[in-house]
Ligand SMILES: Nc1ncnc2c1ncn2[C@@H]1O[C@H](COP(=O)(O)OP(=O)(O)OP(=O)(O)O)[C@@H](O)[C@H]1O
């Protein structure tokens with residue numbers, strides 16, 4: 136065993152209780168950092184994946200970002216236009232199936248048409264507003280999780296009767312309808328049609344479940360009073376994170392507004408950045424406090440060992456050896472603390488993963504925990520670096536001590 | 547005494563030329579002034595003088611623990627004032643060692659480990675050789691049975707002998723002792739003293755050492771080859787040997 140190591144070990148062992156306190160400080164810091172990171176990133180990933188699953192990655196709608204240019208604007212550089220009434224534009228995407236075919240030709244992913252319309256559902260004498268989405272049951276499973284979110288019946292039951300409807304589970308509860316009931320739909324321009332409830336869907340997001348219903352595209356078109364209408368094309372990409380670029384390309388090619396889920400949830404995603412910043416600040420503070428503990432211990436040891444340091448230096452031990460002894464002591468506390476902290480963090484993450492979590496907006500779930508080696512390595516590295524720095528300053532002071540000053544006073 | 551009172555000639559192991567040490571601060575103090583002094587291989591020199599005369603201060607300068615304000619200290623012919631802190635430490639480790647009034651052993655380590663400390667710092671021997679040498683030295687000082695004891699498990703005289711054993715660990719050229727028997731009873735004092743005496747005498751044939759011992763004890767000083775008397779930081783004319 137090297138000299139430095141054996142002296143360091145002796146010091147650490149001689150101050151067992153203090154060493155333990157320092158170790159606990161580091162362990163608590165690392166443990167809480169690991170747990171918080173697991174919780175924060177776990178919930179974030181969970182939330183994003185729910186978001187990504189619940190919504191199409193890209194929604195191409197029949198809106199345009201800019202009002203259509205006036206012919207005069209094409210002809211002249213500067214025009215002033217007064218009292219213009221924009222002509223009524225027929226809603227819907229023009230040539231939707233041609234557009235779908237052209238997107239499908241290059242897109243890594245899937246495309247499906249849909250019709251978004253508003254309707255009032257009349258059942259048992261009560262009116263409830265709902266958004267009725269017309270879908271193609273053969274294409275829909277490629278772009279959304281709807282097929283897996285059916286809790287009674289199935290998606291293909293839409294073909295079973297002439298006007299079939301799938302109600303969100305919350306919506307069904309609100310109006311009191313069950314599978315097999317017949318509800319009346321009232322469209323935007325007063326058109327009335329009756330439909331049979333063939334299935335119920337449940338996403339787990341209350342707001343969607345209480346407001347959404349699905350029908351065949353044809354049914355929604357009749358409800359909206361416009362045959363051939365497709366006012367949204369939904370796109371699911373293989374790589375959800377690349378949706379922004381693909382949306383831009385689709386928009387450039389089709390001139391229709393196409394919004395990626397990243398753009399639609401920009402405010403949420405930027406809130407995550409704030410949250411991450413707060414997390415790093417808190418974790419950093421915890422580790423900093425832990426390193427104060429280490430500093431304190433190494434300071435105390437060097438102070439108590441002033442005479443021993445003077446002896447070692449008077450024997451001819453170089454200053455760097457003395458410095459190494461105390462930095463090594465800090466690192467030993469750090470390493471033991473990190474290992475204990477990993478165990479603590481893992482145990483706390485496991486414990487947190489058991490907690491049932493009830494939200495007014497969602498179904499009850501367990502707290503989502505992300506177990507990532509990166510968290511452990513990062514917390515460990517930061518704690519070790521903090522320990523080394525915390526040990527370095529007292530060690531440097533100890534190493535620069537002049538032995539003659541101590542020996543003069545002691546003899 | 548059968549030994550000659552005059553120093554054997556040759557290159558001095560340690561020598562000072564015009565060494566003065568002034569301490570600054572609120573009240574500047576001159577610890578020693580104009581010291582010219584040389585110790586030859588095989589010499590056992592006693593440094594005497596009243597309390598506060600600068601004996602310890604001189605010893606620290608000779609042992610490179612302190613630096614002269616002016617003048618030069620030569621160790622084995624080498625000037626030391628221009629050396630770096632590390633080089634002075636290295637020279638201390640290989641060629642000089644101290645024995646103080648207080649034993650200054652590391653309290654958590656056994657006698658063995660304390661004696662091995664300078665060897666390990668020097669790093670010339672392997673573990674086995676170091677252990678064998680440490681045991682040898684301890685045994686030669688009558689501590690063979692106490693090698694595994696810690697300082698707090700030994701008597702004052704035993705501790706002081708361990709300190710001497712540690713001083714011998716790297717086979718130094720010069721041993722500097724500052725009242726090594728000051729805390730000991732007469733029996734232990736006699737023991738320590740004869741150990742030192744033997745060291746010098748037995749080393750004369752091959753690897754000649756020198757010992758410089760600071761003492762109040764005139765009986766002890768009388769056993770030295772030579773006596774240097776210091777008053778107010780200056781060497782006075784050598785007092786007559788009273789044996
Ligand atoms: N750090 C210091 N600052 C100022 N004066 C000092 C300092 N250290 C020592 N002195 C003074 O220097 C002088 C010499 O001290 P030194 O310890 O060398 O004496 P000494 O001969 O060893 O005495 P003793 O026999 O009592 O041990 C003393 O007068 C002492 O007061």
Ligand SMILES: [Mg+2]
Pocket residue numbers: 601602603724
């Ligand atoms: Mg003294």
